[in-house]
Amino acid sequence: MTDQLLDLHFDVLASMQRGGPSHFTKRAFAFSDDLEPNEVDISRFMERLLAASPGDELLVLWHRTLTAWDFDENAKWSPAPARTDERRADAYTRLGFGEDLCKALDSAFPVFKEPGTVVISKEFAPWYTRENAATRAFYWKAYERLLRGKGWSDTAVSGLDQAAHSVVERLSDPTREEAYGARGLVVGYVQSGKTANFTGVTAKAIDAGYRLVIVLGGTLNLLRGQTQRRLDMELIGQENILRGADPGDPDALVGIDYQDDEDWPHKFVSHSGRPSARGAFDIERLTTREDDYRRLLNGIRALEFEKHDRTRPLYDPVNLHDAAARIMVVKKNKTVLSNLVDDLRKIGPLLSEIPALIIDDESDQASINTIDPKKWEAGKVTRTAINSLITDLLGLLPRAQYVGYTATPFANVFVDPGDEEDIFPRDFLISLPRPSEYMGVQDFHDLDSPVPREDRTVANSKEKAHVRGIKKSTGDLLQEAMDAFVLSGALKAYRAAKGTPEGPFRHHTMLVHESVRTDDHSALADRLTAMWDNARYTGTEGHARLSALFDSDFAPVSAAQAADLPTPATYDELRPYVSRARQLINAGGGPVIVVNGDSDSYFAQLNLDFDRTPNVWKILVGGTKLSRGFTVEGLTITYYRRTTQQADTLMQMGRWFGFRPGYRDLVRLYIGREELIGKSKTVDLYEAFEAICLDEELFRAELTRYAPLVDGKPQVTPAQIPPLVAQHLPWVKPSARNKMFNAELVEVRSPGHPIEPAAYPRDSTATARNTERWQSILARLSGSSVTCRLQPDSTTPLPRSFQAATTVVPHAHLLGVLSSLEWEGGNVLAPHLTYLSQLDGRLARVDDWLVIAPHRTERHRIEAALLGHGPFSLFRRSRQPGKGSFGRISGVEHRSYGQRLIDQDYIGSADHSSSTMGLHRGVVLLYPVVEAETDAEVKAIAASGTADASQVIMAFTVIPPRAAIDSKRQLVRFKAKDSSRPDAALVNATDS
Template identity: 55%
Template sequence: MSDDSTLRLHSIVLAALRQAGPQPLVGGLRYWSQGLAPEPDTTQEGFRDRLLGGYAGHPLVELWRRAVTAWDFAQSPPWSAAGPCTDARRTDIYALLALDDETRKVLTELVPVAVADAPTVISTEFTPWYTPAAQQSRNWYWPAYERVLERKGWNAAALAALDEATDRVVERLANPATPAIYQSKGLVVGHVQSGKTANFTGVIAKAIDSGYRLVIVLAGTLNLLRQQTQRRLDMELIGRENILRGGDETESDYADDPEWHRDGFLAHGGLPSVLGAFDIVRMTTRDNDYKRLLQGITALEFEKQEPALPLHDPRNVHRSAARLMVVKKNKTVLTKLLKDLQKIRTPLAEIPVIIIDDESDQASVNTSDPRKLREGKAERTAINGLVSSLLALLPRSQYVGYTATPFANVFIDPSDTADIFPKDFIVSLPAPAGYMGVRAFHDLDSGVPWQERTYANSQGKAHVRDIPPTAEEEDTDTLQQALDAFVLSAAIKLYREQNDPRGLSYPHHTMLVHESVRTVDHRALAERLTGLWHASGYMGPTGHARLRTLFDTDFAPVSAARADGFATPADFAEVAPHIGAACIRIGGDENPVLVVNSDKDIEQGTADFDKRSLWKILVGGAKLSRGFTVEGLTISYYRRTTTQADTLMQMGRWFGFRKGYRDLVRLYISRGESYGKKEIDLYDAFEAVCRDEESFRAELKRYAPLIDGKPQVTPAQVPPLVAQHLPWLKPTSANKMYNAELIEIRSPGTWIEPAAYPGGAPPVRRNAARWRPLLDDLGGADQLFTNPPDSSSALVRRFPARTSVVGHSRLVGVLEGLEWSRPDLFQPHLTYLKQLDGTLAKVEDWLLIAPQLVARDRFEATLLGSPPLSLAQRSRAPYSESFARVTGYEHRVAAERLINEAGSAGALVPPLRGVALLYAVLDITGDRPPIHDVVSDGVADPSRVIMAFALLPPKSAIDTQRRLVHFRAKVSALRDAPIVDVLSTHAER
């Protein structure tokens, strides 16, 4: 049997199995091979031989890689109860295919089980309609988009992950071909610079394949963002034929785009409607936002094959062309669109519409928060009104917002929930493979002491460089070093282009300097940078001497640890020949710096990554802080601050994909900078906000599993969960309140770590007095805890601790008497703990561990006559009243190990015992008094020592229902409303 016929047969079989799921392979091969000539080999031995004769990239191998990986990623398929991307799932796949052991071994070697996280979904119940059969029957634009991504280098695992993530969104939209009208609203939470556009492009492709015929993409508030999104959709989804519509190539709005002439745009092979599919009609172009159609209003008219039937009827909707527009969130533009829609003859109630709102936390939300209205942004409420009008005008419209900040206003500030609050679903996307996010720049939960951190085991040490807290004019040395890093990394990229066997190419190489939102500051900074560039002497011995030192002390050791196999110069002599070429590419036109702070900059093409290769230093403010993708970003110099957590996150332009130069990325960021009367460490502020984000995502993931087929948490119940992390974020209006009241959080085998400790002296003293009886039990000899080496360090970690065993009722008695700055934040945990007396589950006692510090500069003191305790120094997180984290990494690891080993031979903890970590904490935030003012002669002032704790209940501390969270609605008649009027609450009560 020839390779061609083998590939054809397996393609037919796998196409059938894609819809039904894996089934016996040999039977399928025999059935579909009937009538084929020459006589096919349908045995497993023949299949193995073909696979073993293949290679990476061989069509048969890739065909099976796509199929098996898609089954690996499938969420809750009817044919397997195992989780996605697990060995158990792969075992089920092989069993259903009825493969023998030898074939399983060969296939596993060629297609290893993908290691990936699935998207987290918080959703109301919905009626399934987007089935494999429905997808298979009308697939055109999604397979075309898959081919585009495959051509761009996406592997099978990445494609399968995108396929599953977009399915989770589309299946929760209303069926576009059903008579019933339902308007779903949802939110997709990605990561900053992590490929949200790829996700919503996939959602649009699947939605229009399914029957949605009007697509409205709200693409930010700036022209450059709208243009960027329009080009991406035109290139990867709409395609050349739909763009040209029979016109000449030179008439395209992309005639000046290099990718248009390099066949970078999708080609369908003909007009889709001629090939048996349907066309997409563009209502906007790259350079033109939506304009009034006037006499051309017919462009918005939807044709019907059966005029007597509504457009959404299957006999019409699947034979009609789709309309797609990418519009700016601008009052004038949206007003034009609303007026035109009201003029068309097609009844608006018949049109299946999907509205994609990119950067949905910006402008779309109705807010009266004065912080959001500074700098002339009062239009936000107007935009919200227009988006609301659009939803009201189009009854079959489905709204999907996209954001990278999970604390966006649609979560925390939904004052007008009838508009765009995600009432139906929230999808949290995992960070994609190869993405450099917060964990690429911060050592979150690192178990390695600072003095032992290296370029290999510390992200911060490898990629982050401090800008000292100095006045701007005194900061020339650090800015010069950042500029040197930009030139040196450019030279190393050119070295790799010549010497790396993978054929690397770096069309863009950029440095971002971000200090202010004021345009006058941008011009001054650009002049300063230009002057510094021309005085740097990169072509002479002085400049080379600085670059040599930077290479030897910074880039060479970091690349040695993190180059990931990419070609790396052995010494500076191998880099030096490329420095001149790098300088010419950056500043050969005498203009190494570009200011990006008005649309005019982009319209002139000065910072257009689509039209030319760009090796430049970019200076800007708001335009560079949201949505705009800075291609090739390698060096970031960042000294700007903000008082808003979500704005801070959006400024993280250094997050993203850095293929082939990850080891060269550097972030220069200010530490301990003074802004007016407020001193903020920007690096720590980023870490604090990112911790909150990660914690929130983890919380959603924890509550996402269904219980008896029903959700534990619905989107309407999410706002109180956000408030757990950022208690200062509340509904805007004084007369509004969250309707969902969190009454219980169950945490079997999961940490309970309170955050809202009081700051005033009287409650701190009273809390210390309530802990006092348990502190006496800690008077015995220290116990030594040992943690084995982890992935970040080969060293064994040990720490001493004072310990005691405390009865459950005794510990709960102490916890019940504690005072909090926000009692409602701990009460749901206390409700759970009180039920562990046998009501819900049984916990007999707790191992109380008070870790003792071993550092030479440690402080010990007694508290109200207690045994001596180590005093832990902690500061509250920026933008929050809470401590970033009280517990130590090594202490958490030891406690988790005790719980995981509970009940085994020789274990310290029996099955019904929990673990509690207890700390005497000195709050050193801001202008707190020095430690010597708190401790005198070994005695601590109890009004200044916060007794902080974390609890780890045993894994058995749950009932058979296994529900983890309980809510109640304050106004039961409005159960699905996330925000209610206080007056309504009083009226019901």
């Protein structure tokens, strides 16, 4: 039976696709020729909305439509920000909906308010509007249908739509007369779905008119083949792969590269016929799953585009939109890229007519020019092989747009912006949001947790739930990690049998990563194999170990973290599934696979293709080859102890990050807590990851802060990102060499936001001088003691308090102290001091500062006098591994307290109530810090009751009042310099 109400609403909402919401009832009457008046009445919609089941197609339609309007970052029909109640209210007003219907819709479909993409961009000429995108959307619509068929939510699809749109609109208009090649960078999270984004970008770009897409897909054919398959399956589709062959004719299918793929053809997108026969255009593959780019005649002929009007260039709309698109996925390999470049050179003038898109996956790997500038030839840039070939490609294709993708962006943003031929993201840098179902660093660390460490449990602590050490008094925990692998596999099998929506779990893996040495890998594999053989998983001893681990670890964690998923009440209930897990792990030659080769032939013989192999249930042993690009599917248990001192390398090793549907409570990370570096230095790997996470989140937070336009213009352009990184993250060791930048950071305004420098001097003499400069404030603090109370809120569920010494100092006094301090590696505080020094006017002024020197809890308190004042609590902090600075200085409770005072919503002790703060008082959190690994070292310094000034770093966090901003809303200010002329003087300061 026809659902007339659904059909009506579908037609009405489709008519609003280009221009946004408009009066629903008026539009409905235009489609109501065959309907009764009561069927157009909006009250019928209200009745259905209130009575409908969750799967009602009418509800699905409205959820999808409202979400798309909520997410649209460039909605011309509404001035309200995306993802806000105000944007939704604007939509309801334009629809002409009454209050009751609005409430019902909000109840059924709440506004999704999680952050979206963050864009740092130069100004650009708008061309890819929502209206234009809706007009040509053949491949995007097909991709969107496929994603929804895979179970993607409306918010996930709309989020991807908006993120991909943000990229494409900043590319050059493919039909423009003057050639221009944009350069951009998209920053995601490690194993967080970047491929989905660039597939969406490719779909939208070819719909818009880009006719040659080159994807640089990894350094191994296995990785390249995975990317090719993904694009073939989700974008190119059955009909373009078959190229007109009859799918029912076995002879016609000979040579098709997916005949042995269990997902062919039912999981490959279908366009319901040849796209060119449906008013669209075909896609021709210049590479296949098995074959990388081939040379000479095939390559040249493949780029012979048909033109309706041969007197006009290909990019003319008359020719462009009917021409077939070409897509190739190539390795970042010198031979392959050289072949491609050589062939393109032979094609000649046509290249200048082709709108092309180059997507560089893992763009900080191999693509960056890492040759030291000191070794360049006179007057000429000397490049690494892959970087040189990429710049050759960009030079041969003047209409080529370059978009790099990475999860570790620092190498890319340190590329020289003055090198016009290189791949610096001069036009845009886009930071993708953290997906809602993603497990990343934040899911293994208790960042900003208000719960005291001694009160943390598997219910309120991510570390307690997922992280385990690798050592115990009797040896290491490798056997326990293997037991956890078997036990979690059994739990997956149990859940699959109980009908968990995410099951069956196709792959189940464990990663053991201890060393980069191949000899070590072989020895470790032998040890693991012997351990497996002696584990007695079919006997009493093995079952006793698994039962104990289930009772002490997996059962309580699953009860606390995944109460909605099937979990057996006892080990006896799980025991039958242990046998199944053991069989799957042991099948096909044993439980262990060593992954440490660097050739395609090596990976081919491993039989480790997760796409083609039905079930990979294995323990993988490896090093660098498992630390980038290679996605370990079904990874559940990780045993990790390898160290490195480079931030991006360390982050890329986090293979345990990713999506874990139906088993995130089973994920365990066994990680080294103290490892030797050199002869004496130890590093806590777990804490190192936490430090890198804080670095990364601060970088993303800075991008978010400076992304909003001011008076319609960007506050920050991509060329100004390097000095922001250098100033705000002075401890980041760039993975590529530092070059000249074309902007120097002059001022950073931080009204209501913490300023927390971390690069304190290593030199003890400089430390002593810095400490002495705080002496007048230490004298004011000496002898005072107040109770600082935190009342419960969403971040602090229970009342908390701490003791502190406090005083109030005039603005000029504090500024004098801060201005006199010395720093490691230059004055990292200078841009902030420029701002603070201006806060003495009538509008943007600070009268004084509340200085708070917190005490540690009585249980952990270590006190000492300092320069004859005090005593003060001494805090222990460590510098980040391989870097010159500390991690976070301020404690979570202390910073929350100070921030609440600034935010004027504090309810606490009479000493510091909001009524006494006022609009013109800031907060300083002051910490006497001892650089030490253990409290015992701190106690030794405080043993005499007086601490040596040369051993105490006076670390601090400054939070200016929110009112400390003048009429200029610009948060950053730069001086510009031309990095292509290193000797040029600085030009006038700009606010661009």
